[in-house]
Amino acid sequence: MRTIDFSPLYRSVVGFDRMASLLETAAADSGAGYPPYNIERTDENAYRIDVAVAGFRPDELNVEVKENLLTVTGRKAANDESRRFLHRGLAERDFERRFQLADYVIVTDANLADGLLSIALRRELPEALKPRTVAITNGASTLIEAHKAA
Numbered sequence: 061m062r063t064i065d066f067s068p069l070y071r072s073v074v075g076f077d078r079m080a081s082l083l084e085t086a087a088a089d090s091g092a093g094y095p096p097y098n099i100e101r102t103d104e105n106a107y108r109i110d111v112a113v114a115g116f117r118p119d120e121l122n123v124e125v126k127e128n129l130l131t132v133t134g135r136k137a138a139n140d141e142s143r144r145f146l147h148r149g150l151a152e153r154d155f156e157r158r159f160q161l162a163d164y165v166i167v168t169d170a171n172l173a174d175g176l177l178s179i180a181l182r183r184e185l186p187e188a189l190k191p192r193t194v195a196i197t198n199g200a201s202t203l204i205e206a207h208k209a210a
Contacts, residue, residue: 082160095134095155105183109159114175115152123170123179130159130167132177164189 064083097111111132113121122133133156162183169180 094151094153095157097157099159102180107165107181107183109179109181111157111177111179112175113172113177115150116172116177118172121172121177123167123177125161125167128161128163128165130161130179130181132157132159132179 095112097109100108100110102108109130109132113134116134116136120135120137122131122135124131124133133154135154136152161181164185165181165183167179168182169178171178171180
């Protein structure tokens with residue numbers, strides 16, 4: 061596994077420490093492949109995460125958002141010991157999958173169907189950050205009105 065040294069980035073930029081920390085976290089991720097998932101952009105400001113959770117019931121899954129961190133956990137109930145398997149190939153193990161969310165991204169819905177947990181997300185910028193048009197006034201008319209008032 062390759063490691064990337066981000067220290068030159070810390071020396072040459074100011075205010076991007078959160079981004080560098082996210083890059084370090086992503087680079088250090090163990091790459092655990094369970095459960096598999098997809099991240100899809102469904103619109104300009106909408107996303108969907110699909111997590112394959114076959115065999116899990118809704119009461120065994122948890123979706124939590126805290127401080128821009130989306131955590132999906134699955135806790136399997138204890139198996140019935142009376143069952144005797146000749147082959148056990150279905151993964152019924154507990155898991156925790158984390159997704160770092162950008163600022164202003166919120167979870168709007170979570171739905172379990174056909175073994176897929178679909179989590180809908182939307183980026184909602186505050187009005188202060190949205191682009192706006194500024195009216196242009198004629199400076200000469202303002203100057204004439206100020207002269208008449210004097």
